Amino acid sequence: MSRTLAVARMQLINKWTYIGWPLTILAASFLMSLAIFALIPVTEGKNGGGSQAPLWYFLVLGIQSMTLAFPFSQGLSISRRAFYLGTLGLFSLIALGMTVLYMVGGVLEKATNGWGVYGYFFNIPWVTDGPWYSTAAFFFVVMMFMFIIGFWFATIFKRWGTSGTLVSTLGTAIALIGLAALTTLLQGWGYVGNWFAQQTPLSISGWAAVLCVVLAAGSYTTLRRATP
Amino acid sequence: MNHTIVEARNLIKRYKDLNALDNVNLSLTANRIYGLLGRNGAGKTTLMSILTAQAFATSGEALVFGANAYENDAVLSRICFIRESQKYPDDFQPQHAFRSAALFYKNWDQGFADRLAEDFQLPVKRRIKKLSRGQLSAVGVIIGLASRAELTFFDEPYLGLDAVARQLFYDRLVEDYSEHPRTIILSSHLIDEVANLLEHVVVIDRGTIIMDANAEEIRGSAVTVSGSAEKVDAFLAGRRILHRETLGSLASVTVDEVLSGRERTEAQELGLELSPVSLQQLVVRKTMAGAGATGTGSGDFARDTMEARR
Numbered sequence: 001m002s003r004t005l006a007v008a009r010m011q012l013i014n015k016w017t018y019i020g021w022p023l024t025i026l027a028a029s030f031l032m033s034l035a036i037f038a039l040i041p042v043t044e045g046k047n048g049g050g051s052q053a054p055l056w057y058f059l060v061l062g063i064q065s066m067t068l069a070f071p072f073s074q075g076l077s078i079s080r081r082a083f084y085l086g087t088l089g090l091f092s093l094i095a096l097g098m099t100v101l102y103m104v105g106g107v108l109e110k111a112t113n114g115w116g117v118y119g120y121f122f123n124i125p126w127v128t129d130g131p132w133y134s135t136a137a138f139f140f141v142v143m144m145f146m147f148i149i150g151f152w153f154a155t156i157f158k159r160w161g162t163s164g165t166l167v168s169t170l171g172t173a174i175a176l177i178g179l180a181a182l183t184t185l186l187q188g189w190g191y192v193g194n195w196f197a198q199q200t201p202l203s204i205s206g207w208a209a210v211l212c213v214v215l216a217a218g219s220y221t222t223l224r225r226a227t228p
Numbered sequence: 229m230n231h232t233i234v235e236a237r238n239l240i241k242r243y244k245d246l247n248a249l250d251n252v253n254l255s256l257t258a259n260r261i262y263g264l265l266g267r268n269g270a271g272k273t274t275l276m277s278i279l280t281a282q283a284f285a286t287s288g289e290a291l292v293f294g295a296n297a298y299e300n301d302a303v304l305s306r307i308c309f310i311r312e313s314q315k316y317p318d319d320f321q322p323q324h325a326f327r328s329a330a331l332f333y334k335n336w337d338q339g340f341a342d343r344l345a346e347d348f349q350l351p352v353k354r355r356i357k358k359l360s361r362g363q364l365s366a367v368g369v370i371i372g373l374a375s376r377a378e379l380t381f382f383d384e385p386y387l388g389l390d391a392v393a394r395q396l397f398y399d400r401l402v403e404d405y406s407e408h409p410r411t412i413i414l415s416s417h418l419i420d421e422v423a424n425l426l427e428h429v430v431v432i433d434r435g436t437i438i439m440d441a442n443a444e445e446i447r448g449s450a451v452t453v454s455g456s457a458e459k460v461d462a463f464l465a466g467r468r469i470l471h472r473e474t475l476g477s478l479a480s481v482t483v484d485e486v487l488s489g490r491e492r493t494e495a496q497e498l499g500l501e502l503s504p505v506s507l508q509q510l511v512v513r514k515t516m517a518g519a520g521a522t523g524t525g526s527g528d529f530a531r532d533t534m535e536a537r538r
Contacts, residue, residue, distance in 0.1 A: 003332065006331040013327050013328055014320060014321070014324050017318070017319045064318050067315075068315050068316065068317045068318050071314070072315055072325070075309065076308070076328060076329055077308060077332070077377075078304065079300070079301055080299060082301065224299075225284065227283045228311070228315070
């Protein structure tokens with residue numbers, strides 16, 4: 001247990017990687033969005049997509065934790081299990097912290113009528129329309145998803161190299177296209193559309209969480225045989 | 229005190245078209261400095277990776293502290309193996325790497341790490357990505373030394389280090405080892421430089437252990453006899469010859485045997501000159517002799533090569 005905790009602490013030794021940079025990216029994106037909102041002379045609510053900016057950095061962090069932090073952890077004789085649990089724990093912690101930040105931002109944003117310029121950065125149509133726990137669940141799961149998908153692809157790469165990554169990416173694409181073709185063939189798009197229309201942010205979070213768990217479990221089985 | 233802490237049994241590591249390890253059996257005892265010598269690609273790093281569970285054997289067994297190291301925290305916490313091509317997190321500076329090591333090694337000595345960083349003139353606040361090859365090696369050397377792990381591997385630790393830094397490493401290693409005995413495995417192909425440090429030598433070539441002996445024994449185990457070719461050949465007839473060089477009518481022949489006192493006197497009476505063989509020469513000769521006699525056991529190769537010359 002203490003070694004698992006130490007894995008998380010190890011990756012926080014340089015505060016910039018997991019804390020400094022996400023906050024910097026968020027702040028920069030927020031200020032730029034605000035400047036743009038202020039330039040648009042409309043008194044109706046304005047929405048921007050800038051709040052997704054840190055998510056892409058999380059994808060990179062997910063990849064790097066596998067390609068760089070994992071080999072380093074092997075050098076310090078850390079078991080793969082401790083590395084996995086510690087890193088995933090760290091992801092959860094960061095996602096949780098960011099979710100809290102987004103929620104607080106959302107409350108402030110509403111209280112100040114969109115920061116005085118009718119600009120909405122943390123409030124996103126549909127996503128933040130439901131109760132607070134639905135919004136929180138959505139933010140948290142999406143952030144975790146970005147970490148885990150990066151981590152998962154990187155484990156595939158570490159284990160099976162470029163060809164393995166290519167095969168799994170192409171395989172996923174082919175499976176999705178096949179699924180789409182099947183839907184067309186069975187004239188099922190109406191049902192699919194209906195299904196999506198019925199989803200709420202909370203149920204989407206639920207599905208994404210299931211996908212996260214599957215990918216996380218998959219990463220672990222791959223990681224157990226990965227070499228640095 | 230001197231119990232076995234590393235044991236490899238019939239280790240085989242097979243890649244697509246070669247056997248990186250070909251039935252390796254090895255047993256290492258506690259509190260000694262081992263040299264793991266061999267050419268590039270001989271299997272040194274593969275062997276160390278498998279022992280430390282960083283890589284997996286195709287078959288065979290690797291026991292460290294009596295158990296398989298794989299996912300075994302009790303064993304892993306006593307091992308340190310920074311590889312020659314060690315990777316570090318992207319934003320890490322040497323000071324971050326040292327603080328990480330401090331989290332995992334209970335005997336970590338930060339003061340020692342600081343002194344070493346000063347010795348090696350390592351910029352501890354520069355991103356590791358930006359360090360030169362020598363400075364990168366210094367990071368690994370410092371982690372290996374300051375972690376004071378019971379079983380420490382150094383994987384060609386001198387790459388890119390200048391002569392002064394290499395000497396510093398050897399000196400610090402010996403000093404710290406005498407104060408804090410532990411088992412050190414030094415993989416190297418700069419054999420002459422490390423020869424004096426080593427208490428036991430393991431030579432690996434093309435996945436096979438071709439020498440596994442006490443350093444003291446090895447030092448006297450071979451001799452070079454030189455003089456007139458005729459006399460040298462007559463004197464050494466029937467012996468295990470490792471290498472033969474001729475210059476005109478003179479010959480210089482290295483034999484893989486110990487000469488008795490009587491034989492030495494006899495050689496002197498014949499006007500032959502006897503000279504000791506350095507560890508490096510011995511390893512080179514044995515490796516090359518082995519390469520010349522593919523398919524035969526290591527005991528017979530010398531005779532084969534000698535016959536081939538006649």
